[in-house]
Amino acid sequence: MKITPDECIACEACVPYCPVGAISMKDDIAVIDQDECVDCAVCLKSGSCPVDCIVFEPAPWPRSLRTVFSDPRTEHKATGIAGRGTEEMKTNDITGRFQRGWVGLGCEFGRPGIGTRFSDVDKVAQVLAKHGVAFESKNPVTALMEDVKTGKIREDVLGEKVLSAIIECLYPIEKFQEIITALKEVAKEVDTVFSVEVINRAEPDGSYPLRKLLDEMSMPYYINGKQCAGLGRPLADV
Amino acid sequence: MTHTLHRRGTAENLRGDYALIMLRAMGINDDDYLPKVKEFLRIALRHNPVNIGSEMKGCLYEFLPEEIIAGAKGDSHVVFDNSRALTGFLKEVKEADLGLSVVVSGIFESVDECLEQVGLKHHTGNFSLGIWGKTEKLPGDDILEVTTMCGHGLISTNLVKAVAKEIKTGTRTPEAAAKILAPNCTCGVFNPARAARLLAAMAAK
Numbered sequence: 148m149k150i151t152p153d154e155c156i157a158c159e160a161c162v163p164y165c166p167v168g169a170i171s172m173k174d175d176i177a178v179i180d181q182d183e184c185v186d187c188a189v190c191l192k193s194g195s196c197p198v199d200c201i202v203f204e205p206a207p208w209p210r211s212l213r214t215v216f217s218d219p220r221t222e223h224k225a226t227g228i229a230g231r232g233t234e235e236m237k238t239n240d241i242t243g244r245f246q247r248g249w250v251g252l253g254c255e256f257g258r259p260g261i262g263t264r265f266s267d268v269d270k271v272a273q274v275l276a277k278h279g280v281a282f283e284s285k286n287p288v289t290a291l292m293e294d295v296k297t298g299k300i301r302e303d304v305l306g307e308k309v310l311s312a313i314i315e316c317l318y319p320i321e322k323f324q325e326i327i328t329a330l331k332e333v334a335k336e337v338d339t340v341f342s343v344e345v346i347n348r349a350e351p352d353g354s355y356p357l358r359k360l361l362d363e364m365s366m367p368y369y370i371n372g373k374q375c376a377g378l379g380r381p382l383a384d385v
Numbered sequence: 386m387t388h389t390l391h392r393r394g395t396a397e398n399l400r401g402d403y404a405l406i407m408l409r410a411m412g413i414n415d416d417d418y419l420p421k422v423k424e425f426l427r428i429a430l431r432h433n434p435v436n437i438g439s440e441m442k443g444c445l446y447e448f449l450p451e452e453i454i455a456g457a458k459g460d461s462h463v464v465f466d467n468s469r470a471l472t473g474f475l476k477e478v479k480e481a482d483l484g485l486s487v488v489v490s491g492i493f494e495s496v497d498e499c500l501e502q503v504g505l506k507h508h509t510g511n512f513s514l515g516i517w518g519k520t521e522k523l524p525g526d527d528i529l530e531v532t533t534m535c536g537h538g539l540i541s542t543n544l545v546k547a548v549a550k551e552i553k554t555g556t557r558t559p560e561a562a563a564k565i566l567a568p569n570c571t572c573g574v575f576n577p578a579r580a581a582r583l584l585a586a587m588a589a590k
């Protein structure tokens with residue numbers, strides 16, 4: 148995102164819209180810090196500029212990643228869907244992606260409202276790989292890995308900043324404690340925040356074994372969350 | 386796309402926050418799915434949603450309902466601010482038997498009650514373990530309760546602070562302030578009714 152300096156009237160209207168605080172006033176014009184800007188286009192789409200001097204020009208690789216990971220109206224070529232992740236548990240009634248006895252884990256970097264460099268995503272992905280998780284093949288972060296066995300993300304994208312990027316993976320419920328412990332350790336080494344989620348298929352009686360495990364581990368979790376209502380057809384036999 | 390999962394809040398203020406998504410499973414039931422998504426949105430309009438939206442199109446605070454339905458191109462979203470509306474909506478969606486997946490976000494206990502009332506049972510759960518890492522970079526909980534209602538992170542902390550200041554000075558009502566924030570959340574999962582209450586409380590401090 149850029150602001151045409153000759154046209155800016157210094158009204159400051161665009162400044163508060165930036166989700167990562169990359170717009171500031173310098174010498175009486177609004178400027179966008181190009182290193183911090185994630186190319187989400189919120190400033191442009193807000194219509195806040197009275198003289199239309201905010202412009203977006205598609206960037207070449209690897210900066211082009213900023214837009215696809217930050218603007219939900221763009222589509223990832225790797226997944227064919229808009230946004231940063233996959234269908235994950237939302238279509239589990241149909242795909243059977245998360246079966247009983249397994250846990251889905253998602254780490255959403257940069258969320259909420261901070262943004263992330265891929266170098267931080269890389270640190271955590273490599274730790275998770277060492278613990279044998281299976282990375283979701285349709286996830287756009289997985290598509291950036293040099294090798295899914297190591298979790299190493301390609302070198303040329305590590306410095307790119309995006310609004311958020313999600314690691315999605317799967318592992319047996321028996322490994323839950325081990326993986327959460329490793330995640331807690333590596334969390335101390337990242338320079339951003341990440342929101343952590345876990346997914347579990349309900350038992351026939353409606354209980355969630357993972358919830359029981361979380362309670363036993365005294366692991367805090369939100370009172371609210373997402374549940375698939377089982378209305379999809381054809382139902383997966385899981 | 387965990388965009389309705391990590392909504393921050395208290396038991397009290399989350400009681401008025403239910404976000405739903407209808408979506409197809411790629412490669413399985415995505416043939417001719419758009420009429421079903423549009424019907425999902427039409428049903429929602431009969432239950433007074435506080436927001437609706439469709440991926441790649443926009444939300445109720447950018448477009449008229451009929452424009453969103455006509456332009457629906459992908460997964461679609463609906464937000465209610467009370468469990469009664471949610472239950473009525475789920476009943477009609479179940480009867481319509483559209484065959485696409487439906488995900489309900491909200492307080493687990495409340496959502497389960499609504500599902501049970503219409504003869505549904507949760508299939509898979511998604512739990513938030515909160516925010517990890519360098520949490521000292523985060524704004525206060527009062528801001529996060531508003532900004533996390535856009536899971537894609539498109540509503541900025543500074544904009545929330547700016548509109549809260551306008552409420553405090555009496556230049557904007559909480560409802561009008563929420564409508565400034567809402568269009569930035571293009572999927573339509575932002576809850577302006579809850580936001581107005583949260584902003585009013587923030588401005589009163």
